[in-house]
Amino acid sequence: MTLERQKLAAEAIETAATMLKCIGHPVRLQIIELLDREGEQNVTAIYEALRIEQAVASQHLNLMRDKGILASRRDGVNVYYRIDDPRVTRVIDCIHHCEL
Amino acid sequence: MTLERQKLAAEAIETAATMLKCIGHPVRLQIIELLDREGEQNVTAIYEALRIEQAVASQHLNLMRDKGILASRRDGVNVYYRIDDPRVTRVIDCIHHCEL
DNA sequence: CCTGGATATAGATATATTGCTATGTTATAA
DNA sequence: TTATAACATAGCAATATATCTATATCCAGG
Numbered sequence: 608m609t610l611e612r613q614k615l616a617a618e619a620i621e622t623a624a625t626m627l628k629c630i631g632h633p634v635r636l637q638i639i640e641l642l643d644r645e646g647e648q649n650v651t652a653i654y655e656a657l658r659i660e661q662a663v664a665s666q667h668l669n670l671m672r673d674k675g676i677l678a679s680r681r682d683g684v685n686v687y688y689r690i691d692d693p694r695v696t697r698v699i700d701c702i703h704h705c706e707l
Numbered sequence: 708m709t710l711e712r713q714k715l716a717a718e719a720i721e722t723a724a725t726m727l728k729c730i731g732h733p734v735r736l737q738i739i740e741l742l743d744r745e746g747e748q749n750v751t752a753i754y755e756a757l758r759i760e761q762a763v764a765s766q767h768l769n770l771m772r773d774k775g776i777l778a779s780r781r782d783g784v785n786v787y788y789r790i791d792d793p794r795v796t797r798v799i800d801c802i803h804h805c806e807l
Numbered sequence: 808c809c810t811g812g813a814t815a816t817a818g819a820t821a822t823a824t825t826g827c828t829a830t831g832t833t834a835t836a837a
Numbered sequence: 838t839t840a841t842a843a844c845a846t847a848g849c850a851a852t853a854t855a856t857c858t859a860t861a862t863c864c865a866g867g
């Protein structure tokens with residue numbers, strides 16, 4: 608019953624597009640990659656690894672959390688972010704394996 | 708030698724982000740889906756299937772062709788578009804299979 | 808309570824994107 | 838040619854995004 612090439616419902620299209628657009632930004636994509644490779648990281652580790660402003664990192668992290676792409680937990684003064692959308696991880700893997 | 712979780716080069720990040728951002732739009736995602744399901748289609752078939760203005764379809768198609776996501780061929784008065792980036796097809800499949 | 812490190816948010820500016828309407832172009836057929 | 842269907846593009850207004858600087862908040866230690 609499952610079609611190989613299925614058609615997404617209108618709502619699914621919207622959420623998928625939102626997710627893809629969200630990770631379709633160089634900084635956010637690098638954050639995703641970092642979290643995918645290294646597991647959850649706090650904000651300092653992220654903005655130092657990417658050599659970006661703290662505020663910029665925080666804004667992108669918040670955006671992705673709002674969209675359900677990332678989740679966070681606070682441990683004392685640190686806030687650790689992790690990937691929370693399985694589709695994101697799979698999309699990243701796809702892209703890696705598609706390098707031609 | 709191939710790492711399971713590799714790190715994309717700076718340039719690869721840019722092109723991947725550009726591609727993801729490009730398909731991260733409801734109309735463009737639906738066009739991709741249509742072409743993925745049905746194979747190449749002309750502009751009329753596309754804008755009728757999606758119930759959008761011809762100019763809107765044309766603009767999105769041009770954008771995706773510019774980014775290397777789609778390719779087109781003219782046959783008389785018709786212009787047929789098809790997916791030209793294998794990563795796009797795989798990403799779409801990922802998203803379909805990730806529906807939870 | 809006060810300090811300092813870690814994050815988050817506000818406000819402003821610059822730029823990009825979107826969708827619309829109208830018009831231009833191209834190719835075929837009569 | 839001229840008419841017409843199929844596409845493409847231009848120009849515009851509305852909206853959304855990105856980035857920067859400054860400031861605010863939160864929390865552990867002293």
